[in-house]
Amino acid sequence: MKCVELYAGAGGLAMGVHLAGFEPQAVVEWDKWACDTIRENGVCGYPLVAGWNVHEGDVRAFDWESIGEGIDLLAGGPPCQPFSVGGKHKAHDDSRDMFPATVDIVRRLRPRAFIVENVKGLTRSSFANYYQYILLQLTFPEVGKRNSEDWLSHFHRLQKEKASGKAIGNGLTYNVVPTLVNAADYGIPQKRERVFVVGFRADQEVEWSFPKATHSFDALLYDQFVSGEYWKRHGIKQLPIPEKHISRIRKLGMFPPDTLPWKTVRDALVGLPDPESTMAKIFPDHRFQDGAKVYPGHTGSPLDLPAKTLKAGGHGVPGGENMLVREDGSVRYFTVREAARIQTFPDGYRFHGSWTETMRQLGNAVPVMLGRIVAASVAEKLALAQMQQLASTPVKAKGVA
Incomplete structure (x- = not known):
């Protein structure tokens, strides 16, 4: 099955989607450092990303006509800063809000399904109307905003469209299922709450629910x-x-x-030596980073619980959370390799850039194995829908004109 990856970052969700059986036709990301991470792993022959068609640039400037038809899955996590608790909370007034672009690409490619991931902050009460607006746009991507409309007017028109029921079956529509998920409930060694919005094109006649917590x-x-x-x-x-x-x-x-037990930081770091030891050199990206300090609200992650949510960045607010609490109560920063373990990137996957830059890539990433779990459940439904459609297609008898 064919897929397209938007806002790919360092490749976490894309790798999970690929592990679920999808073949990427295009992997689009604007950030040079993240693109370099994917490209350099591909050049080195890392199997999951070898041969990926990576495009560095804005998704709005990409030639989507070049992709062709028959895309099974569109996946991506639009920039989260407009909705992040740590951001300025501008939502639709933030130039980094890429949900309009995402809806436009859904309209252009008409994928059989899509997976959109974003921060828990998207569900905050202050964004309630805009969150519902996003879901309605993804439900009816062809009911676009008119030149004379602001987003609220468009939102009200979409609400009327849904209430009327006329749009269902009369154009491109999706059955959309939003779910707030804690990654720890799916075997990820991190308490990372994220929103997944999964949609299936209405003509696929798929009934889907988010995979049960394990x-x-x-x-x-x-x-x-x-x-x-x-x-x-x-x-x-x-x-x-x-x-x-x-x-x-x-x-x-x-x-x-x-159920199975949550995985802890200690579980995630099995086999990794202390980064200050001489043995640490044999592991890529496993270098000690000095300067970790505890301050109010930022105390690091205990060894025997899942890690706190890794945040994008190095020092300051993000860096204050990206710390490990040693057994003696002292703290140190996670190394890049340790953070990659917590985000379930494989050990052979290397990151491009400084510690601060790579921690930003990791803080923005979707855990690879969580992406695989979600994408695998979507792949199963798409495969079943395809089999049912083939079974219901009349077969012409030989010799009949």
């Missing part, structure tokens, strides 16, 4: 403080039971959870 905090507590398997696995002495979870752990002893 991991949980309760299962981690059980693994650590009921069975004790967590500590045995890592060959260390069990830590004291946290007082605030004592009653919860007692209940788990009677009613064990049916």
Whole structure:
């Protein structure tokens, strides 16, 4: 199946989509450093990105007519700064808002499905109307904004369109499913909450829901403080039971959870030596970065929980979160390789640029394995829809004109 990747960054979502069986026809990203990361891995023969058709530039300037027809999936994460808690919260007034461009590309390519990822901040109450506006535009991409309309007027017209029911089946429409997801619930060693908006073209007649969570905090507590398997696995002495979870752990002893345990920072870093040791040199991108400090609101990630959300950038607010809390309570920055592990990039994948630049790429990335999980569930539905359509197509008998 064929796909197109927008706002590819360092390739996290694109790699996940490729692992799910899609072949990228174009991978578009405006940032030079991120493009260099993908290109250099391709040149080195890294299998997941070898041969990718990488285009450095604005998606609005790309020649979409060159792609042709028959795109099965469009995937991408439009820049999140307009909606990020750490941003200026301008939404539609922010020049970096690329949702209008995304809708336009959906209209042009008419993919059978799309996956759009963005920050949790998109669902904030202050953006409620604009969030619904985005969903309606993706539902009816051909009902475009008129020259005389502002976004609110267009929003109201789209609402009327949906209420009337006339647009359904009379043009390009999508069945859109938005879901707020915590990556830790899917085996990613990071508490990273993101919005996924998945749409299937209406003529595919697909009923889809987000994959069921496979991991949980309760299962981690059980693994650590009921069975004790967590500590045995890592060959260390069990830590004291946290007082605030004592009653919860007692209940788990009677009613064990049916999910897998959340993966922790310690789980993610298995096999990586301390970055200040001589052994660290054999791992690419695993160099110690000095200067980590704790300050109010920025205390780093404990070893025995999933990491806090990695943020784009180095020092300051992002860097204050991109830290590991050592067993003695001191802190240090995650190395690029450690951050890549937390974002489930494979060890053979290298990053281009300085520590600050590569941490920005990683902070903006979609975890590779979360992308694979979502894309695989979409691929399954698309394959089934294709089989059903083929089965219902009449076959002409031989010799019949």
